[in-house]
Amino acid sequence: MDKECEILDSFIRFRGLRHTPQRNVILRVFLSAEGHLSVEELHALVKKQDRSIGYTTVYRTMKLLSESGLADKVEFGDGIPRYEHKYNHRHHDHFVCVKCGKCFEVAHAGIEKLQETLARERDFTPLWHTMQVFGLCKGCRG
Amino acid sequence: MDKECEILDSFIRFRGLRHTPQRNVILRVFLSAEGHLSVEELHALVKKQDRSIGYTTVYRTMKLLSESGLADKVEFGDGIPRYEHKYNHRHHDHFVCVKCGKCFEVAHAGIEKLQETLARERDFTPLWHTMQVFGLCKGCRG
DNA sequence: GCTATATTGAAAACAGTTTTCAATAATGAT
DNA sequence: ATCATTATTGAAAACTGTTTTCAATATAGC
Numbered sequence: 001m002d003k004e005c006e007i008l009d010s011f012i013r014f015r016g017l018r019h020t021p022q023r024n025v026i027l028r029v030f031l032s033a034e035g036h037l038s039v040e041e042l043h044a045l046v047k048k049q050d051r052s053i054g055y056t057t058v059y060r061t062m063k064l065l066s067e068s069g070l071a072d073k074v075e076f077g078d079g080i081p082r083y084e085h086k087y088n089h090r091h092h093d094h095f096v097c098v099k100c101g102k103c104f105e106v107a108h109a110g111i112e113k114l115q116e117t118l119a120r121e122r123d124f125t126p127l128w129h130t131m132q133v134f135g136l137c138k139g140c141r142g
Numbered sequence: 143m144d145k146e147c148e149i150l151d152s153f154i155r156f157r158g159l160r161h162t163p164q165r166n167v168i169l170r171v172f173l174s175a176e177g178h179l180s181v182e183e184l185h186a187l188v189k190k191q192d193r194s195i196g197y198t199t200v201y202r203t204m205k206l207l208s209e210s211g212l213a214d215k216v217e218f219g220d221g222i223p224r225y226e227h228k229y230n231h232r233h234h235d236h237f238v239c240v241k242c243g244k245c246f247e248v249a250h251a252g253i254e255k256l257q258e259t260l261a262r263e264r265d266f267t268p269l270w271h272t273m274q275v276f277g278l279c280k281g282c283r284g
Numbered sequence: 285g286c287t288a289t290a291t292t293g294a295a296a297a298c299a300g301t302t303t304t305c306a307a308t309a310a311t312g313a314t
Numbered sequence: 315a316t317c318a319t320t321a322t323t324g325a326a327a328a329c330t331g332t333t334t335t336c337a338a339t340a341t342a343g344c
Binding site for chain 1: 219248265273283
């Protein structure tokens with residue numbers, strides 16, 4: 001968490017932006033929360049720390065965290081973007097249960113390799129990718 | 143195209159819905175268009191055939207085409223869902239150029255296999271998946 | 285043709301996000 | 315510390331893509 005604060009810190013300095021208590025609160029709340037959070041969920045958590053922080057500021061700050069490489073915006077096809085931690089987290093794909101909504105993260109070098117190969121065959125330079133597998137988790141299959 | 147009309151036809155009958163000229167026009171326009179079309183783009187094409195058809199009807203009809211298995215809704219991360227042909231088209235992944243927006247379709251059995259394996263290892267029953275690789279195409283790399 | 289009701293298009297409502305704007309607050313210079 | 319500059323904030327308004335509402339219309343079965 002110290003490291004992440006430092007990253008935001010230098011990003012803010014680099015861009016000529018300013019430190020604010022709101023940004024600190026939002027970063028802290030985001031980092032201490034697990035899983036994939038929508039802006040709405042994040043705002044609800046943030047308000048528990050400081051009810052005066054508006055959702056506009058959460059939107060703006062999450063954009064900032066994305067740009068600084070601390071957060072990653074992911075989409076699971078329900079139209080609601082969510083944010084997950086990015087710093088110190090290897091890239092992974094998502095297995096989403098269509099019944100309970102739970103989401104498993106899967107990192108596998110083979111997939112990345114295969115994508116690289118397919119891209120190269122088509123003279124395409126891959127920069128990043130997203131993959132979601134939708135299905136039923138163990139508990140929901142019965 | 144005859145086959146697709148037949149599919150919509152029986153889907154409409156099966157569901158107790160009704161045939162309308164609007165639905166026919168929209169299906170025809172969708173089938174004769176190439177690539178990945180947003181509702182807005184589709185509506186523009188449809189209006190060339192019949193200016194009285196509203197965008198609401200295009201939304202409703204595309205939902206119908208999806209449900210009947212003729213169309214597939216795909217998302218490329220820019221927040222604008224697009225539709226592509228589904229009937230007689232094998233599942234494929236998308237390579238999207240982040241500069242020019244062009245989109246290549248890639249079908250590869252290896253990826254599906256790998257996904258199956260990973261899913262099974264996690265006691266997860268995969269139903270469908272989407273994968274997008276973002277990068278630079280040959281022309282845009284220079 | 286007649287009836288029941290699905291469909292239509294326009295407008296309104298809606299949801300999530302972004303912009304606007306006046307008030308506030310952080311930063312660097314003094 | 316004080317001041318001047320200007321980034322930031324929160325609320326409200328605007329915006330965008332989509333869905334719902336509703337009265338008018340059109341379809342399908344009798």
